[in-house]
Amino acid sequence: MEVFREISALRRKLKEIRKKDMEIGFVPTMGALHKGHLSLISHSVEENDFTLCSIFVNPIQFNNIEDLNHYPRPLSTDIEMLSNMGCDLLFCPDEHVMYPSKPQITMNFGDLESIMEGKFRPGHFSGVGLVVAKLFNIVMPDVAYFGKKDLQQFAVIQTLVKELNFGIRLTCCDTIRENDGLAMSSRNVRLSESERQIAPLLYKTLHFGKELLLEGQNPPDVVHHMTRLLENNGNFALEYIEIVDSETLRRVKDCKNHNSVSICVAAFLGNVRLIDNITVF
Ligand code: AMP
Secondary structure, three states, X not given: OEEEOOHHHHHHHHHHHHHOOOOEEEXXXXXXXXHHHXXXXXXXXXXXXXXXXXXXXXXXXXXXXXXXXXXXXXXXXXXXXXHHHOOOEEEOOOHHHHOOXXXXXXXXXXXXXOXXXXXXXXXXXXXXXXXHHHHHHHHOOOEEEEEXXXXXXXXXXXXXXXXXXXXXXXXXXXXXXXXXXXXXXXXXXXXOXXXXXXXXXXXXHHHHHHHHHHOOXXXXXXXXXXXXXXXXXXXXEXXXXXXXXOOOOOEOOOHHHOOOEEEEEEEEEOOEEEEEEEEOO
């Protein structure tokens, strides 16, 4: 696997790849790779002639400086993992390469800004949108792969690609979990041993909510029961539980009026913010 840190050298390399008519699959990440990221890489390797992964801890999408400062950055193990997966190229630019000066553009994703991650992390999607737009312009892939774990982020990227005519196909891959149900996340390593034992309750709560909805209980009651289950544990500081339409991510009043419904949750466990979601149907 080749490793590039500069944009111009990467562009030259990719020009050669495109000349050979090879399809490029792209997996943007912030590193500290785990099996969730690797599943995206493996989809891309399977479906394309050339797979490019980027690792860039994007400072402008962090609305919490603590979170940014503590973000794990184990680059050499990441490189080894990517090579073993058959990834062809890693782009890992330094901050000054991506942002030679303070970016002046901000983005606003409309309705997506007023719920869930948009509401609780002001400016987050602007940072995500800007860095992904920059990476798409640099890499110009045929397909890009994202994880369902960040369901609302996927909706943001879909909006970006549609409204700015990027001409890139988007694939959303299933959430990869630990055996006890905890969604894999780079932030999980920051959980203490006891927090790690408690963390799977988040997924259990999602499952509980799914069962209640499938039994026919109405969304506000389900949110209430889920909140009680999570808060009774005493360790989680809940930010939101939302039952939403899986496409629009708008809050659902009655499941009968929707083709697909998801439940999304975000909560702090100690200092670590965890998010997860489940598809009900
Ligand atoms: P991140 O490095 O956290 O920015 O994530 C990079 C990509 O990996 C995003 O598209 C995430 O949605 C995806 N991802 C993160 N965790 C998982 C997981 N447990 N399963 C599948 N995809 C994931």
